[in-house]
Amino acid sequence: MAETSRPTIADVARRAGVSKGLVSFALNGRPGVSPASRERILDAARELGWSPSLRARSLSVGRSFACGLVIGRSPDVIAADPFFPSFIAGLEDVLSTSGQVLVLAAVTPGRHEEQTYRNLAHDKRVDGVILTDLRVADARVGLVEELGLAAVTLGVPDLASPFSSVSVDDGAGIRHAVEHLAELGHRDIAHVAGPEEMLHASRRARAFVETAEAHGMRGRVLTTDFSAAEGAAATRALLEGDAPPTAIVYSNDHMAVAGLGIAQRLGLTVPRDLSITGFDDTDLGRHLHPALTSVATDARAWGAVAARTLLEALAGTPATHLDLDEPTLVVRESTGPAPRRPRRSRGSTV
Amino acid sequence: MAETSRPTIADVARRAGVSKGLVSFALNGRPGVSPASRERILDAARELGWSPSLRARSLSVGRSFACGLVIGRSPDVIAADPFFPSFIAGLEDVLSTSGQVLVLAAVTPGRHEEQTYRNLAHDKRVDGVILTDLRVADARVGLVEELGLAAVTLGVPDLASPFSSVSVDDGAGIRHAVEHLAELGHRDIAHVAGPEEMLHASRRARAFVETAEAHGMRGRVLTTDFSAAEGAAATRALLEGDAPPTAIVYSNDHMAVAGLGIAQRLGLTVPRDLSITGFDDTDLGRHLHPALTSVATDARAWGAVAARTLLEALAGTPATHLDLDEPTLVVRESTGPAPRRPRRSRGSTV
DNA sequence: TTGTATGCGTTATCAG
DNA sequence: CTGATAACGCATACAA
Numbered sequence: 041m042a043e044t045s046r047p048t049i050a051d052v053a054r055r056a057g058v059s060k061g062l063v064s065f066a067l068n069g070r071p072g073v074s075p076a077s078r079e080r081i082l083d084a085a086r087e088l089g090w091s092p093s094l095r096a097r098s099l100s101v102g103r104s105f106a107c108g109l110v111i112g113r114s115p116d117v118i119a120a121d122p123f124f125p126s127f128i129a130g131l132e133d134v135l136s137t138s139g140q141v142l143v144l145a146a147v148t149p150g151r152h153e154e155q156t157y158r159n160l161a162h163d164k165r166v167d168g169v170i171l172t173d174l175r176v177a178d179a180r181v182g183l184v185e186e187l188g189l190a191a192v193t194l195g196v197p198d199l200a201s202p203f204s205s206v207s208v209d210d211g212a213g214i215r216h217a218v219e220h221l222a223e224l225g226h227r228d229i230a231h232v233a234g235p236e237e238m239l240h241a242s243r244r245a246r247a248f249v250e251t252a253e254a255h256g257m258r259g260r261v262l263t264t265d266f267s268a269a270e271g272a273a274a275t276r277a278l279l280e281g282d283a284p285p286t287a288i289v290y291s292n293d294h295m296a297v298a299g300l301g302i303a304q305r306l307g308l309t310v311p312r313d314l315s316i317t318g319f320d321d322t323d324l325g326r327h328l329h330p331a332l333t334s335v336a337t338d339a340r341a342w343g344a345v346a347a348r349t350l351l352e353a354l355a356g357t358p359a360t361h362l363d364l365d366e367p368t369l370v371v372r373e374s375t376g377p378a379p380r381r382p383r384r385s386r387g388s389t390v
Numbered sequence: 391m392a393e394t395s396r397p398t399i400a401d402v403a404r405r406a407g408v409s410k411g412l413v414s415f416a417l418n419g420r421p422g423v424s425p426a427s428r429e430r431i432l433d434a435a436r437e438l439g440w441s442p443s444l445r446a447r448s449l450s451v452g453r454s455f456a457c458g459l460v461i462g463r464s465p466d467v468i469a470a471d472p473f474f475p476s477f478i479a480g481l482e483d484v485l486s487t488s489g490q491v492l493v494l495a496a497v498t499p500g501r502h503e504e505q506t507y508r509n510l511a512h513d514k515r516v517d518g519v520i521l522t523d524l525r526v527a528d529a530r531v532g533l534v535e536e537l538g539l540a541a542v543t544l545g546v547p548d549l550a551s552p553f554s555s556v557s558v559d560d561g562a563g564i565r566h567a568v569e570h571l572a573e574l575g576h577r578d579i580a581h582v583a584g585p586e587e588m589l590h591a592s593r594r595a596r597a598f599v600e601t602a603e604a605h606g607m608r609g610r611v612l613t614t615d616f617s618a619a620e621g622a623a624a625t626r627a628l629l630e631g632d633a634p635p636t637a638i639v640y641s642n643d644h645m646a647v648a649g650l651g652i653a654q655r656l657g658l659t660v661p662r663d664l665s666i667t668g669f670d671d672t673d674l675g676r677h678l679h680p681a682l683t684s685v686a687t688d689a690r691a692w693g694a695v696a697a698r699t700l701l702e703a704l705a706g707t708p709a710t711h712l713d714l715d716e717p718t719l720v721v722r723e724s725t726g727p728a729p730r731r732p733r734r735s736r737g738s739t740v
Numbered sequence: 741t742t743g744t745a746t747g748c749g750t751t752a753t754c755a756g
Numbered sequence: 757c758t759g760a761t762a763a764c765g766c767a768t769a770c771a772a
Contacts, residue, residue, distance in 0.1 A: 328651045
């Protein structure tokens with residue numbers, strides 16, 4: 041019963057009476073092996089229960105059969121974001137059925153990030169990477185190219201990129217939210233946005249401004265770092281200012297929940313006094329009181345497509361671009377008709 | 391500028407005028423190399439900018455320099471749980487400074503899980519694994535041992551284990567919560583628990599029952615799957631039943647938030663009519679209205695210690711057990727004095 | 741103290 | 757067309 045070491049191609053070769061090289065050719069189904077030899081080799085391999093050593097394979101073909109995901113956010117922000125778990129599940133759906141493995145690196149943003157990519161490339165720990173949270177003039181695109189890694193980007197970078205990309209039109213999601221509010225009679229709305237240097241955050245903000253404008257609504261934008269704390273602060277600034285908006289469109293659910301908390305704290309009733317929409321359609325949102333109206337994207341599908349695209353790139357397919365289904369707006373209880381007359385501001389204290 | 395292939399020990403050997411074997415000895419600081427040769431070899435390596443090929447090293451020493459984390463929960467439940475991002479950040483804190491890498495596998499619970507461990511071991515993709523979410527009579531302990539992987543468990547398994555473990559006394563966290571409620575005058579409280587087969591969930595439930603009993607309180611326990619949906623359902627059952635409790639202790643923040651939603655939906659004011667405590671101290675909790683009283687654990691520290699312990703196990707240190715700091719109770723606004731007289735039940739509808 | 745041979749699977753090169 | 761050989765990159769047991 042002792043765990044004897046695995047059979048190698050040398051064992052198979054000996055048993056079949058041929059050389060190691062020929063065994064490799066036969067096992068990989070390559071031409072140049074006589075039918076008789078091939079059968080003998082395959083039989084020998086089966087009898088010995090041979091399977092290739094991934095490490096030896098990895099050494100000789102120069103691939104690691106692994107893909108990398110470097111998440112450059114603070115743990116707090118990741119923890120609040122339902123995107124990554126679902127996205128990673130989608131990646132796994134594809135990678136695990138392709139004999140690939142996911143190498144995950146969580147880094148605090150900044151210098152560490154570049155070093156992480158360099159280390160992954162230097163040690164050839166991954167064959168390719170998935171680039172998420174694209175930033176304005178994102179240095180990672182050039183870096184990864186220079187390092188000789190394959191890659192796929194989530195969304196199209198704002199500078200030339202040699203990599204395939206997979207996009208979700210989150211602008212459309214915001215558009216749906218704003219149009220929903222327009223139909224409810226809102227004329228003065230605000231957007232609590234993510235960091236301007238994040239491409240998807242600024243895309244959402246732009247869609248907000250454009251759609252509000254198209255419907256003749258006033259549309260203010262406040263920028264945050266995507267955290268609940270800054271989402272709460274932005275909400276407070278909005279609601280305590282003169283002429284507060286009658287609806288707020290948040291760039292993620294996390295801030296929307298914090299904003300809801302602030303509104304309630306200020307004595308407002310949602311959606312009677314203020315309408316609120318989130319983004320992500322967190323599981324939690326539907327259990328709040330009021331349940332959160334939110335933009336839903338299919339992060340898991342996104343992950344699966346991203347993984348598939350990366351594997352194709354590794355197989356030599358030229359760079360392409362894919363668009364996934366548009367996000368949908370899930371209307372629940374946090375949005376309602378615009379209040380008839382503007383609330384008096386500064387009407388309540390904490 | 392062409393990316394010329396990296397120097398190998400053969401290059402170093404040639405330059406130093408010695409054999410490959412001796413180079414390896416010198417570079418690894420092993421005895422049996424004359425000072426003169428050693429210096430010549432080190433100089434040559436420095437001049438050539440040599441660094442070892444991880445893959446070749448991996449092949450020859452039979453290690454992968456990677457650790458694995460297999461998460462066996464549905465993406466929804468992971469997404470809601472702030473534990474993993476923080477825990478993973480803690481793992482990275484240690485692994486990244488040790489030249490190790492984290493291989494992450496997200497599997498839907500069930501058969502897939504075992505196969506994932508088998509694959510990781512068969513391909514020797516990881517040297518060791520971190521076992522989280524320990525279950526009653528957890529088959530993974532024996533499986534991982536049989537597969538010849540090193541491991542560290544989060545908490546002590548309920549059956550013999552050859553592995554080191556790192557524990558946080560979450561029972562103490564629940565105790566703090568219950569004692570807090572006792573001081574506030576509550577006499578009839580409930581616990582919305584996680585699955586009985588999960589060791590930490592049942593540990594929390596046991597601590598709840600014991601502490602309630604010790605303080606002469608009535609203490610009911612309802613079991614869920616840790617999801618917001620079941621947390622909400624349990625809360626509804628509690629509040630709509632006869633003689634509802636005056637406080638509910640939840641086994642995670644996610645269910646606590648959902649429970650808060652239900653309470654508000656039923657017309658209750660928290661904490662006037664009902665006190666609520668969570669577990670995890672999610673960032674979101676402090677931004678709710680009312681802000682959530684919750685048990686805080688240091689998941690990041692837990693991850694760091696778990697990684698360090700696993701690395702020690704890989705280095706041959708015999709199995710040990712470590713206890714981390716007790717969780718603390720962060721008192722916010724969702725807990726208050728017990729209502730004077732019991733509310734009338736069935737007093738409101740949705 | 742130092743050199744040599746072996747192990748892994750793949751593949752370029754060479755021999756029949 | 758079929759098949760053998762050697763090299764790859766490192767560590768290490770063994771020989772000298």
